[in-house]
Amino acid sequence: MLLTITTKRYPATDLGYLLHKHPAKVQTVELAAGCAHIFYPEATDHCCTAALLLDIDPIRLVRGGNGGHDFALEQYVNDRPYVASSFLSNAIAHTFATAMNGRCKDKPHLVDEAMPFEINLSVLPVKGGETVLRQLFEPLGYEVNVQAFLLDAQFPEWGQSHYFKVTLRHTLPLKIVLSQLYVLIPVCDNDKHYFIGEHEVEKLIEKGKGWLDVHPAKELITRRYLKHIAPLAKEALGRIMKEEGSLLEEKPVKDKDKVRLHDVRLQAVRDLLLELKVSTVADLGCGEGKLLRLLMEKPVFSKLLGMDVSYHALEIAKEKLKIDRLPEAQRSKLELIHGSLTYRDKRLSGFDAAVLVEVIEHLDIPRLQTLEKVVFEYAQPQHVIITTVNAAYNVMYEKLSNGSFRHSDHRFEWTRAEFEAWASQVGAQFGYEVFFRPLGEVVDNLGGPSQLALFKR
Incomplete structure (x- = not known):
């Protein structure tokens, strides 16, 4: 060898x-x-x-x-x-x-x-x-x-x-x-x-530090590395998922006492969906189901779909949404599916709106073209909402060195001009009007810490 x-x-x-x-x-x-x-x-x-x-x-x-x-x-x-x-x-x-x-x-x-x-x-x-x-x-x-x-x-x-x-x-x-x-x-x-024992969990955590926690196939990697020994895999995944949530972007220096930025995004997306008066929504990259939980509170939404590439995240979402204990009327309108935005999926068709909250920056730029086709050409919802970080705002984070990204799994971070150029090109290609707005507290010449694009067919 x-x-x-x-x-x-x-x-x-x-x-x-x-x-x-x-x-x-x-x-x-x-x-x-x-x-x-x-x-x-x-x-x-x-x-x-x-x-x-x-x-x-x-x-x-x-x-x-x-x-x-x-x-x-x-x-x-x-x-x-x-x-x-x-x-x-x-x-x-x-x-x-x-x-x-x-x-x-x-x-x-x-x-x-x-x-x-x-x-x-x-x-x-x-x-x-x-x-x-x-x-x-x-x-x-x-x-x-x-x-x-x-x-x-x-x-x-x-x-x-x-x-x-x-x-x-x-x-x-x-x-x-x-x-x-x-x-x-x-x-x-x-x-x-x-022989695979507890020491192998420690090895996996040590050698996977900085990349395994954000890898979309971390469940597969963990199970195979630990030879499909369920108790060890469950322990390792639990520890890995705890590390996954530590994002620098959640607390800017000046906003320690304010609502977390991620919650600001989710609330803004929910309010926009209410403004649009849509009834069926696909949350693409739903993670642990935080947005779905907000939408479940509103009876106007008759059908909700959550999709994520992480099976473990979907398991957490199922637990946090208490799907098994929901009344039948609520349970029947919610579905969680395992899938990837780089593959055409018939299950994504027929929705009034699709939402991608802080998803695109986790893909390599060449693979964005596949995502564009999956969402805009094949699924074709009437509305698409996409949020992503605003790279110009990174100077507000004292722990973030020049040129660094807010999260180790980010493949790129765009300024407002870069994001608007990409979204406008996608809208023109697939027949959508595009509107933009900042998310979070706006700073002169920098914009907000995050940014949103609304696509309308």
């Missing part, structure tokens, strides 16, 4: 300092199931590639009880020596521990520097195929290139295997790249070769 990490950031040989592995040496680390060899196929100022070659010993697998147990021959006939799996994660943790923990003795300033990296995995098994692979890496901002393999080249009618050659590209600090690979490689494989 071969993993390579390449950078062309000058001088590229700084990769050797970060990994604590000298480019002029081949190093070997003994592992329980074999050996890990670290070497550099190329090491110049303009391009440096570090390779981790994992040499699994099948005999050690059998002696260690890691060869599989589902049927007798699986201990001797399996793909473990040839594919990226939890054995590779273990090798990364042992050979690159210093780099993954964010330590660099000779050049400590490199630890937090985002560098352009290309990661190649020669053979990665992915239970769920390319769809799951992209679902895991693309929300983190990786460019994903995939080469699929046939089950058998002599029998192409058998179709594709679940093995892929994968190339990932991103600009990130190396410690984050390694932590994400450590977690996601066995998640792709959906298997682990060692």
Whole structure:
């Protein structure tokens, strides 16, 4: 099994300092199931590639009880020596521990520097195929290139295997790249070769800090990482969801005693829906159901739909909305569904209004075009309400450094001019008039902390 990490950031040989592995040496680390060899196929100022070659010993697998147990021959006939799996994660943790923990003795300033990296995995098994692979890496901002393999080249009618050659590209600090690979490689494989206990929850929380809590597939990642052990997965998800809610934007410096900004948004959206006199509303990206709870209080709304990409968030929404205890008349007008705004969904059609509260900034800009088609071309509600943060207002937050975003999962933050340009273009393309208003306390020359666009067909 071969993993390579390449950078062309000058001088590229700084990769050797970060990994604590000298480019002029081949190093070997003994592992329980074999050996890990670290070497550099190329090491110049303009391009440096570090390779981790994992040499699994099948005999050690059998002696260690890691060869599989589902049927007798699986201990001797399996793909473990040839594919990226939890054995590779273990090798990364042992050979690159210093780099993954964010330590660099000779050049400590490199630890937090985002560098352009290309990661190649020669053979990665992915239970769920390319769809799951992209679902895991693309929300983190990786460019994903995939080469699929046939089950058998002599029998192409058998179709594709679940093995892929994968190339990932991103600009990130190396410690984050390694932590994400450590977690996601066995998640792709959906298997682990060692005992899973409470300590694995701690590992997941530690290695997933700063990215897992806002990942749209965090439930899938958590369940697979913890080998589908329900009590451990439930504990981990509970802890991850607690961290998810800490947004810098909720309390500006000058407004400590005022209503939280998120509540201001929700109330503004509810009041606007009442003004529009709509009766059926789809809350796209409903999260834990806060807006739905506000709308449920108003009998004018006869049908409410909440959709979110997070299944766990929907479970929380179901609990907070007390759906199981609602009178039948109220329960029949509310529906929660699991889905994504990057896929066409017939269930979103036929509503008077669709609402996206602080949703668009969580998508990579190239994927916004898909969202536009899903909402405006296919679902075609009479009204669409979209809110997003106002980047110009970020100077009001003392803890927010220049150029930083309000939330770690934001892929962009737009000024008023940028938001209005995008919304106007979308409205013209799909036949909607567009109106804008600020949300929150308005500051001269900055606008409000958040902004709203109303689209009318």
